[in-house]
Amino acid sequence: MAAMDNQLVRIYRDIEHWDALTKDAEQDVRRIMRNIMALDEQIAIANGYPDQELLQSYEFAVQMANLGLEREALYNEWVATNGRLKELRSIPRQRLELQEYLEACHSIDLAMPARDILPSRFEVITDEAEIESTIYPQHIVPATDFAAKQMDIWSRLSQGPEICDGAWYTGYLELEWIRAKVDANIVGCPHSLFTFMGDTVDEAVTDILGRIVKDGHLVQSLGIGAFIETVDDEKIVNISRSPLDQGLSTIFSYRKLRGGILRRPVPVLVTCYRPPYRLSLNEILTGLRGSIEVAREIVQSPAVKRFCEMSKVLVVAVITHLFQRMLVVGTRFGYITTGEAYIFLEIGADARLVRYSLCVPRHDVESDPVTGLHRTAVAQVLAFTLRAFRAKRMPPAWYQKAQQELWKWRVDPDDIFNKIPPLVRKMKRNIEYVPGNWSPYLERSPLEQRVQRMILPGLKPRFNEASFNDLGYFGFLTSHRIQPAGEPMDQDDEPSGQDEEPSNQDGESIEPAEILIDYQPFCTPECLWGLERFRALDKACPNFRYHGNKHLRLHELLDGLQEQLDGEAANWTQTNHKFLCRSGLYTTLLKVRLASHGYTLLLKGVIPSKIDHLCREADMYDQLLALQGFFIPVSFGMIETQNEVFSRSFGGFSLFMVFGGFPEGVMPLYQCMAAGIDKQVIVDAAERTFRYIHAERVFHFDPEPRNMLYDARQNRVIVADFERAMYDEVEGQQYLNPILQIEGVHEWTPERKRIPDVCFGQQRDYVRQRIEEFFERGY
Structure with missing residues (x-):
C-alpha cells in the first residue's frame, strides 16, 4: 500500500x-x-x-x-x-482478506474529524491546589529496537495459514457503516477519542486476534497459549477494557494459573487518550526529541515560557501520567494516542527507564512502499499488543518497589497545556516528522510486499486525501461532483451557454424549481454582492432570468429561505435544498435555492450547542464586509428554522449561516496541482488575500489549503471558514490569566487583546510555507 x-x-x-x-x-x-x-x-x-x-x-x-x-x-x-x-x-x-482489511481500516482511520478546536470552558480550568504528586521515570529514551520487534511479530504471523489465507474479515458494507458512524463522532474530548479508537482500531485488532488464536502453530510461535481458552470447542482470547478514567483505559486478559484450570485477570497494556487539540503533533515533535533526563531537564529546571521547553514539559507530563498508571495496574506496556500520533512506551527491567517510539501512521504508511501496511494504526497496535501478551511478567513486588522508590512530581498535563498561549501553539510549526526506514527489518510477512493502490478500476485518480479533512470547506466541489457554476464535473457535453433559456420537451420555459437542485448554478459573487447592498442585477449571473426586475431586500431573502426550509422540512422533501458535506466538527454545508426568485447559495448548519462558533464566523464576515465578494464569500447573516432540517447522513440542523458567491471556474488547490498551475502564482495570490484580511485586523487561525479556492481568471485566492478567527481580541477562555473567583465560583472574563502585527506576518509566512508543502506532498 x-x-x-x-x-x-x-x-x-x-x-x-x-x-x-x-x-x-x-x-x-x-x-x-x-x-x-x-x-x-x-x-x-x-x-x-x-x-x-x-x-x-x-x-x-x-x-x-x-x-x-x-x-x-x-x-x-x-x-x-x-x-x-x-x-x-x-x-x-464480501469478506476481506487481511491486506484489504488493513487498507480499509486505515482509510477509515484517516477520516477522523480531528481539528484544533477551541477547548470547552470546563476542560480548560485546572486548580493547582488539587494537583497530586505523580511517580515519574528518571530516563525517557528512544526505543532503537522498536521497529525490529514489531516486524518480528509480523514475521511470526507469516507462519500461520489461518491469518494469511482466506477472506475472514469485515466486508466493505459493514465498514461503510462504521465510517458513517465515526464521521458523525466529534473528537473533542478523551471520551469521544476513546469511542473513535474503539470503532476504528480496537475492534479491528480484536477481530484479527480472533483469527490468530484459531491457529495452534501460530499461538505456539507467538507464545500466547496461556491466554487462550476453549469455549464450545472454539478457541478464543478473552479481552476486556476498563472504563475510561482520567483519559486512561487498561486492557485485561485472562491467564491460566498453574494447573491450567483457574484463570486470573492480567493487565496487558494501558492506553492514554489525549485529544489532538490538547497534544498536537507539533508539540510532540518539538518536545519528544532524543533522550530526556526528567529530574534535571524538567522537574528541577526553572520554568521557561518558550514553546520548545513548554512542549517538552507537556509531553513528559503526559508520559508521566501514563507511566504511573502502568505501575499501579502492573504492566510494562502502554501507549499514548491522539488519533493522529501514537507514542508507544515500554518500561525497562529497571523501572527508572522508559523506552518510547513515536509513530504517525498517515505519514508512515506513505513513506515506505515495502512496509507500509505494517505501519497502519491497526497493524501497529496489533503487533504491540501481541508483544505485551508474550512479554515476561514482573512479580507484584517489583511494581510495589518501583512505586515506593521512584521520585514524585506534582504535575497535571492539563495544567501544563493551559500555560501554553494559543497564539504560540499555533505559530510554531517548523518541525517535520521524518518516518524511519523499516525495510531492513522485514524478513517475511503475511502481507504482500508491493505498492497497493486503494483505487478500483474505473475510478478517477485523486490527489492525496490523507490529511484530516484536507478537502475541508470546499469538499462539496468534488465529492458531489458539482462545480461552483453548477455543472456536473464528469459530464462529457459542454455546458449550455448562459443565454440559452431552459425549456422542456415542448420548448416551453421552465421555472427554477423544475430544475434539479444538483444542476442549479450558484449565483455569482457580483449578484450576491448587489443583493446585499440592494444594487443593480448582475446580468452575468446564470440565474439572472429568475431574479425579476430588481433584487429582493435582504430580509425578504432570509424570510423566504426560512419559510421554504420550514415547509420542506415539515413535508420531508428536498426539492430546493441538498446536504453537501460535513465542513467541520459541528457544521455541515447545504446547497439551497429560493424557488420564487432562483437565488442559489450555501447554508452552513451548526448543532445548537455550538451556535457560538457560527456566530463568531458571522461576526468575522461582518468585520470583513469590504472584502466580501472579492477575497471571501458574501455573507447574509443567520437564520433559524422552526422545523429541524434533517438528513440521515448528517443529522438535523435548525441554525444556519447564509452565504455564497463563488466565481465560475474556481478550483480547490489540489485541482490546481492537477491543472499544472504554477505554485508560486498561487502563493503570491494567497499572500495578497491574507494581507487584505490582516489589514482589517482579522486573524484567521486556520489558514490551511483546504479553506482556499483559486480563481484563475482574476488571479485571486478566496478564503473561507472563519469560525475560529479573531478580531483584535481573545476570549477569556483562551487565556489563563484573566480568571476571577466570584462568590466561590470560577468565572472567565473576556480580556481585550490587540493582536501583535508580528503575528499577522508570521501567519502570512505560514501560508506561503504551507501551500508550498501542499504542492510538494499533495496534502
Missing part, C-alpha cells in the same frame, strides 16, 4: 463507485428488457400479417431469422448484464 502514488482513497469512495456501477448496470438491464419487448412486439405483428404470400416469401423468412438472431443477442446481453449486476451488489458484502 505504502506510497500509493499520493492517491489514498477512503473506503466510502469505493462504495460510491460501486453504487454508480450498480445504477449503470440496472439502467442497462432495463434498456435491454425494453429492446427485447419492442422486438417481441415487432415479431408478433409480423407473424400476424394477413398476406399469406408475404408470409411464405424468402425475404420474410430472412427478416424473421434476423429478428430471431437479434433477440437472441439481446437475451445473451441481458444474461451477462444481469450477472454483472448481481456481482456488483455482492461486492460490498
